[in-house]
Amino acid sequence: MAEQIPVAVIGGYLGAGKTTLLNRLLSEAQGVKLAVLVNDFGSVNIDAALIAGRDGETISLVNGCVCCSIGDNLGLALHDLAERSDGPDRILIEASGVADPARIADYAGSHPRLALDSIVVVADPETVRMRARDKYVGDLVRLQLAGADLIVLSRTDIVDAETCRAVRLWIETEVPGARLALSPDLDHGRMFTSWTLASELPLDGTALRAALATLPTEIVRAKGIVRLLEAPDRRFVLQVAGGRWSLDAEDKDVDPLTKTRSVIVCIGLTGQLDPARLDCHFAGVARTVGPADLVELLRRGASPPREPHP
Amino acid sequence: MPGPVTVFAAKKIITMDASVGEATHVAVRDGIILEVGDLDDCAAWGPCTLDERFADSILIPGLIESHAHLLDGLLWAKAHYVGPIDRPDPSGRLQKGLTDNDALIARLKEIEATMSDPTKPLVGWGVDPSLNDPIAPITRHELDQVSKTRPIFLLHASCHVGSVNSATLEMANYAAIRVPGVLRDASGAPTGELREMAAMLIAVKAVAADMIGGSTDAAQFYNFARVAQARGATTIVDGGGSTYFDPAFLASALAATEAEDFPARIVAHNNGITVPGVDDMIKFAKGLDGKGNDKLAFQGIKIILDGSNQGFTGRLRPPAYLGSGENGLWNRAPDELRTLVPALHKAGLQIVAHCNADQAAELFIEAVALAQAAHPRFDHRHFIVHGQMLDESLLRRMASLGIHATLFSNHLYYWGEFHRAHTFGAFRAAALNPAATALRLGVMVSAHSDTPVSPVDPLFTLWCAANRVTATGRVLGPQERVSAYDALRMMTFNAAYLLHRDHEIGSIRVGKRADFTILARDPLTVDPMTIRDIPVQATVVGGRVFPVG
Numbered sequence: 001m002a003e004q005i006p007v008a009v010i011g012g013y014l015g016a017g018k019t020t021l022l023n024r025l026l027s028e029a030q031g032v033k034l035a036v037l038v039n040d041f042g043s044v045n046i047d048a049a050l051i052a053g054r055d056g057e058t059i060s061l062v063n064g065c066v067c068c069s070i071g072d073n074l075g076l077a078l079h080d081l082a083e084r085s086d087g088p089d090r091i092l093i094e095a096s097g098v099a100d101p102a103r104i105a106d107y108a109g110s111h112p113r114l115a116l117d118s119i120v121v122v123a124d125p126e127t128v129r130m131r132a133r134d135k136y137v138g139d140l141v142r143l144q145l146a147g148a149d150l151i152v153l154s155r156t157d158i159v160d161a162e163t164c165r166a167v168r169l170w171i172e173t174e175v176p177g178a179r180l181a182l183s184p185d186l187d188h189g190r191m192f193t194s195w196t197l198a199s200e201l202p203l204d205g206t207a208l209r210a211a212l213a214t215l216p217t218e219i220v221r222a223k224g225i226v227r228l229l230e231a232p233d234r235r236f237v238l239q240v241a242g243g244r245w246s247l248d249a250e251d252k253d254v255d256p257l258t259k260t261r262s263v264i265v266c267i268g269l270t271g272q273l274d275p276a277r278l279d280c281h282f283a284g285v286a287r288t289v290g291p292a293d294l295v296e297l298l299r300r301g302a303s304p305p306r307e308p309h310p
Numbered sequence: 311m312p313g314p315v316t317v318f319a320a321k322k323i324i325t326m327d328a329s330v331g332e333a334t335h336v337a338v339r340d341g342i343i344l345e346v347g348d349l350d351d352c353a354a355w356g357p358c359t360l361d362e363r364f365a366d367s368i369l370i371p372g373l374i375e376s377h378a379h380l381l382d383g384l385l386w387a388k389a390h391y392v393g394p395i396d397r398p399d400p401s402g403r404l405q406k407g408l409t410d411n412d413a414l415i416a417r418l419k420e421i422e423a424t425m426s427d428p429t430k431p432l433v434g435w436g437v438d439p440s441l442n443d444p445i446a447p448i449t450r451h452e453l454d455q456v457s458k459t460r461p462i463f464l465l466h467a468s469c470h471v472g473s474v475n476s477a478t479l480e481m482a483n484y485a486a487i488r489v490p491g492v493l494r495d496a497s498g499a500p501t502g503e504l505r506e507m508a509a510m511l512i513a514v515k516a517v518a519a520d521m522i523g524g525s526t527d528a529a530q531f532y533n534f535a536r537v538a539q540a541r542g543a544t545t546i547v548d549g550g551g552s553t554y555f556d557p558a559f560l561a562s563a564l565a566a567t568e569a570e571d572f573p574a575r576i577v578a579h580n581n582g583i584t585v586p587g588v589d590d591m592i593k594f595a596k597g598l599d600g601k602g603n604d605k606l607a608f609q610g611i612k613i614i615l616d617g618s619n620q621g622f623t624g625r626l627r628p629p630a631y632l633g634s635g636e637n638g639l640w641n642r643a644p645d646e647l648r649t650l651v652p653a654l655h656k657a658g659l660q661i662v663a664h665c666n667a668d669q670a671a672e673l674f675i676e677a678v679a680l681a682q683a684a685h686p687r688f689d690h691r692h693f694i695v696h697g698q699m700l701d702e703s704l705l706r707r708m709a710s711l712g713i714h715a716t717l718f719s720n721h722l723y724y725w726g727e728f729h730r731a732h733t734f735g736a737f738r739a740a741a742l743n744p745a746a747t748a749l750r751l752g753v754m755v756s757a758h759s760d761t762p763v764s765p766v767d768p769l770f771t772l773w774c775a776a777n778r779v780t781a782t783g784r785v786l787g788p789q790e791r792v793s794a795y796d797a798l799r800m801m802t803f804n805a806a807y808l809l810h811r812d813h814e815i816g817s818i819r820v821g822k823r824a825d826f827t828i829l830a831r832d833p834l835t836v837d838p839m840t841i842r843d844i845p846v847q848a849t850v851v852g853g854r855v856f857p858v859g
């Protein structure tokens with residue numbers, strides 16, 4: 001019998017970070033042909049520069065990986081992959097946010113050419129404990145975690161260390177013996193280094209856009225959630241990928257006086273990314289002002305005196 | 311030029327109209343009711359043909375099956391019915407229920423003997439060991455008695471389990487399959503019982519591939535309508551999941567239903583089940599608006615919140631399932647529903663929500679409350695399908711938000727004992743499908759069969775709502791029994807109301823469509839326990855008579 005293709009199931013509740021993880025695994029796979037089965041192409045933001053072609057329910061990437069839509073029959077989509085002559089080296093299935101990943105994993109044994117590798121469940125450290133208490137989905141979130149071979153905490157590069165530590169403790173109590181991984185450490189391993197800018201205060205949008213337009217080329221990706229002085233009632237989502245950047249307002253209001261930290265994380269190749277250089281590059285984006293000044297600033301929306309990032 | 315006038319005479323016409331309750335004659339022209347009264351009243355429209363073939367019968371408004379699935383028609387087209395429940399087939403012949411494995415094997419042997427091509431698989435549907443006496447599994451040992459060489463595949467009534475013989479196990483290479491749902495004996499050999507799709511998939515692909523994926527087979531539409539018509543339905547709902555937005559499927563549906571002799575009207579819900587994005591859901595639904603014909607219409611968009619109660623996948627409020635305290639599965643994430651429902655509501659669509667257990671209903675009600683707060687709408691007629699565990703509190707909130715329901719009253723008979731013993735316990739089983747409370751609170755409720763889950767039979771469904779008797783004869787929750795009149799109203803006017811068609815069908819009134827069901831006895835005066843046995847003699851759809859049998 002030909003060698004079997006290992007199948008992993010990626011589960012986790014809605015918004016846990018499954019598609020982000022899958023997207024990263026797809027774009028960063030090197031020397032291994034991954035096939036990823038997803039519920040909705042729309043939610044997977046594959047970098048346009050990585051797309052080699054699209055044929056109906058399959059998107060091919062330049063690195064040899066493919067992303068396929070599950071459509072309305074997971075089993076058929078999976079068997080189709082198993083029976084391709086140029087089949088993948090590994091298959092990852094995105095379980096729907098409300099699925100029991102263990103049931104999805106049953107499909108891995110449903111074809112002679114496939115074998116179950118593992119069940120990975122993604123959890124968002126900021127929301128997982130609240131979800132686990134929710135009357136509608138609490139039991140499901142706990143069921144998903146309990147069925148995991150590996151639990152991946154997403155967004156640990158953005159969430160503060162205290163929250164991460166607390167949630168790790170919680171998971172260790174909730175799912176005794178759970179294997180835990182932090183998303184930045186996963187798979188793409190030590191190849192990348194990150195640099196973080198965090199500020200309790202809103203950022204200067206003009207300075208930020210100027211900094212993004214001239215980003216050093218060693219930054220392969222950056223992301224963040226920020227607040228800007230020019231529109232203090234909004235949060236902005238920052239994305240940098242493949243040399244392009246975007247800074248888009250979320251469409252829900254936030255109280256201008258609530259404390260939302262601004263966080264930007266830049267990721268680059270280890271050895272190339274120079275934190276000192278980035279400190280300089282983003283100087284002027286975040287300022288230090290007192291609370292009274294801030295209230296005044298938010299009222300006026302004017303530019304405050306420039307001070308270097310501490 | 312108006313067509314000729316036909317006057318149907320009946321022993322009694324039960325109109326279900328709020329103002330005029332009874333008559334003996336109804337005049338029809340061009341498919342529309344001209345007059346309802348006695349012969350003289352009808353003669354006011356001038357010369358007419360008097361049709362007296364129903365003069366000794368009871369004429370009621372055409373019965374409406376408010377939730378069923380076209381899959382029923384496809385199963386009749388592609389597979390042999392071999393289940394334990396009596397079902398009339400599309401040719402009108404009664405297929406007697408096979409209630410033990412000996413009867414099943416004998417029937418399969420008969421079918422096998424008529425098959426000429428020795429390699430053609432024998433595919434059957436509808437088996438249900440839980441309703442058999444004695445309850446016994448259907449394994450390869452039973453099916454090998456039918457044939458050791460011809461592949462056999464039997465789909466169970468739940469659609470979650472399959473039974474196969476050794477030939478199928480070999481052909482599909484089950485030796486190499488490692489799925490927990492492939493049941494095995496002590497020696498590790500597959501027993502032939504396949505639980506859930508992951509276990510069944512490779513067998514289905516090998517021997518019944520034409521049962522998966524969309525079929526454009528025209529026979530499915532005719533079968534679907536014909537089986538319902540034989541039990542008195544003049545309108546039947548295709549309750550979501552079908553792919554009318556696909557031009558080939560739509561063309562097939564239109565061609566089938568356009569035929570003069572197509573025996574019932576189909577009202578199809580738009581697909582909010584297999585279409586993934588909300589934008590496409592709205593686009594497809596709006597695209598089908600008005601695309602139907604006289605016997606095919608599109609109304610409402612169907613979404614699914616939870617699973618099935620007897621399959622232990624319904625979403626229950628605490629204390630959840632009897633004994634285990636476990637809960638079922640969401641079909642869509644609650645967080646997604648809180649945006650999906652308001653988006654569909656805002657787009658002006660009518661939302662038809664599958665909520666089997668009470669927590670699913672609670673969430674839907676919560677989502678509609680969000681939608682109403684953001685975009686108040688009158689008369690949307692969103693409704694819950696199944697709603698088996700609704701209680702007074704949920705029903706009151708539904709009444710205030712304008713949500714209605716079609717209840718799964720057939721469950722009381724077929725699964726009432728199972729629910730009492732295995733899923734809900736005594737209290738919750740007695741409170742299932744609370745039609746009386748719903749009607750008292752002003753919620754418009756109908757009831758349904760969900761065929762192929764239970765056989766489509768509106769008179770039987772009416773009987774269930776009126777009597778609440780289980781298969782073993784126990785009355786479950788007598789307080790929730792409704793009068794025969796209310797039960798008939800559930801299956802006529804209320805169903806029409808849910809479908810936004812009460813101005814056209816659902817009662818016998820001047821100006822409405824001439825859709826009638828002809829019964830041998832009066833359902834309002836017989837002992838309610840005998841309503842299910844009243845012979846259906848014919849149906850009339852748009853003035854055209856469709857005999858039964």
Ligand SMILES: [Zn+2]
Nearest residue numbers: 377379549760
């Ligand atoms: Zn249904």
